[in-house]
Amino acid sequence: MLKGNQVLVTGAGGFIASHLVERLVTDGATVRAFVRYNSRGDAGLLRMLPREVFSEVTVIAGDLRDSEAVRAAMTDVDTVFHLGALIAIPYSYLHPREVVDTNVMGTLNVLMAARDLGIQRVVHTSTSEVFGTAQYVPIDEDHPLQGQSPYSASKIGADKIAESFYCAFDLPVVTVRPFNTYGPRQSARAVIPTIITQALARDEVHLGSLEPSRDFTFVLDTVDGFIRAAQAENVLGEEINLGNSATISIGDLCAKIFKILGKSPRIVTESQRMRPEKSEVLRLHASNKKAKEKIGWEPQVSLDEGLRSTIEWISEHLDLYKPDQYTV
Numbered sequence: 001m002l003k004g005n006q007v008l009v010t011g012a013g014g015f016i017a018s019h020l021v022e023r024l025v026t027d028g029a030t031v032r033a034f035v036r037y038n039s040r041g042d043a044g045l046l047r048m049l050p051r052e053v054f055s056e057v058t059v060i061a062g063d064l065r066d067s068e069a070v071r072a073a074m075t076d077v078d079t080v081f082h083l084g085a086l087i088a089i090p091y092s093y094l095h096p097r098e099v100v101d102t103n104v105m106g107t108l109n110v111l112m113a114a115r116d117l118g119i120q121r122v123v124h125t126s127t128s129e130v131f132g133t134a135q136y137v138p139i140d141e142d143h144p145l146q147g148q149s150p151y152s153a154s155k156i157g158a159d160k161i162a163e164s165f166y167c168a169f170d171l172p173v174v175t176v177r178p179f180n181t182y183g184p185r186q187s188a189r190a191v192i193p194t195i196i197t198q199a200l201a202r203d204e205v206h207l208g209s210l211e212p213s214r215d216f217t218f219v220l221d222t223v224d225g226f227i228r229a230a231q232a233e234n235v236l237g238e239e240i241n242l243g244n245s246a247t248i249s250i251g252d253l254c255a256k257i258f259k260i261l262g263k264s265p266r267i268v269t270e271s272q273r274m275r276p277e278k279s280e281v282l283r284l285h286a287s288n289k290k291a292k293e294k295i296g297w298e299p300q301v302s303l304d305e306g307l308r309s310t311i312e313w314i315s316e317h318l319d320l321y322k323p324d325q326y327t328v
Contacts, residue, residue, distance in 0.1 A: 002028070002029045002230060002231065006029075006077045006078045007077065008031075008073055008074055008079075009032070010080070012083070013044020014083060015186045018046050021046060021057060024227075025056045029079075031058070033059045033060065034060050034064075034073045038061075045185050046059065060072075063106075066109075071116075079123070080110065080121070081123045082110050085155070087127070088189050091151075092151035093150065100150065100153070100154045102154075103155060103157070107124070111173070114165075115165060121173070121230055122162075122173040123173075123175075124158070126158075126159045127177065127178065128215070129149065130145050131144070132152065134284060139241070141240065174230075174240065177241045177242060179214070179216070184313035191207070192307070195257050202323060203266060204268050205254065206273065207268070208269065208274040208275065210269070211250070211251065212249065212282050213249045213282070215285050216244060216246075216248065217242060217299055221242075222242055225295065232296070241287060241291060245286050245287060247283065260308060
């Protein structure tokens with residue numbers, strides 16, 4: 001149990017991380033939340049936490065690229081959950097240098113501070129995007145890595161630096177690799193909120209390619225995987241997939257969402273939403289066998305159940321979204 005642990009979550013204002021912070025506080029951990037500084041003092045999605053949960057969180061503003069800020073935030077911490085990253089793939093096409101600098105050098109700063117401060121465990125966050133289009137399915141942890149976007153390349157680099165710190169310095173790090181996580185609070189940068197918000201607000205849904213298939217995991221299941229990875233024995237130096245071991249095309253996903261909503265909007269394919277041909281990841285389908293064996297994890301929430309929860313939350317917070325705007 002992490003009850004009583006001093007815990008730091010980087011990227012805490014993000015989608016998965018905000019749910020992780022909430023779970024950690026509920027479990028009795030003492031939580032520091034490292035968020036990217038802005039002049040508004042905006043803590044990101046942490047502001048959506050219940051007041052009694054948020055009041056227990058110490059918010060620290062800084063930048064992963066600032067090694068001194070990272071080290072200060074990690075001082076006297078037992079466990080670090082490193083989720084901080086620039087994650088939007090279209091953004092990585094526009095600003096590859098910023099993405100690489102944040103994701104690679106930011107991770108290096110976390111690992112160096114963890115080594116020097118004697119952190120008990122670092123849970124490093126990867127992504128299924130590092131695999132690129134599946135060469136075989138289901139995708140296990142031994143699948144080749146393919147940098148099909150600047151974002152995925154930056155995460156491959158970060159993962160390998162984490163691996164090197166385990167090998168070279170015995171740093172107690174474990175890498176978790178979520179596949180496509182979805183759920184309440186997710187931004188319209190991701191495909192499920194994009195479909196839902198447009199279908200709720202208008203008669204057309206504008207998307208990129210409908211052919212790619214993805215392996216979707218509900219956010220509370222993903223968070224449970226993080227918690228288990230932080231506590232399990234015999235996982236240091238390991239990489240662990242967190243996925244449903246199921247796949248659905250974007251076109252079929254649309255049909256499922258429309259059926260739940262009781263709507264039948266027209267789908268419009270837009271070229272600006274398409275990835276470059278060689279950069280499109282056509283198929284992601286996880287093997288979660290290792291997660292079951294190593295950390296006792298498997299998803300509990302079905303896609304239909306998770307979509308209903310997500311639709312309910314987005315319907316109640318539609319004012320937070322801009323359905324007519326393509327979010328990069």
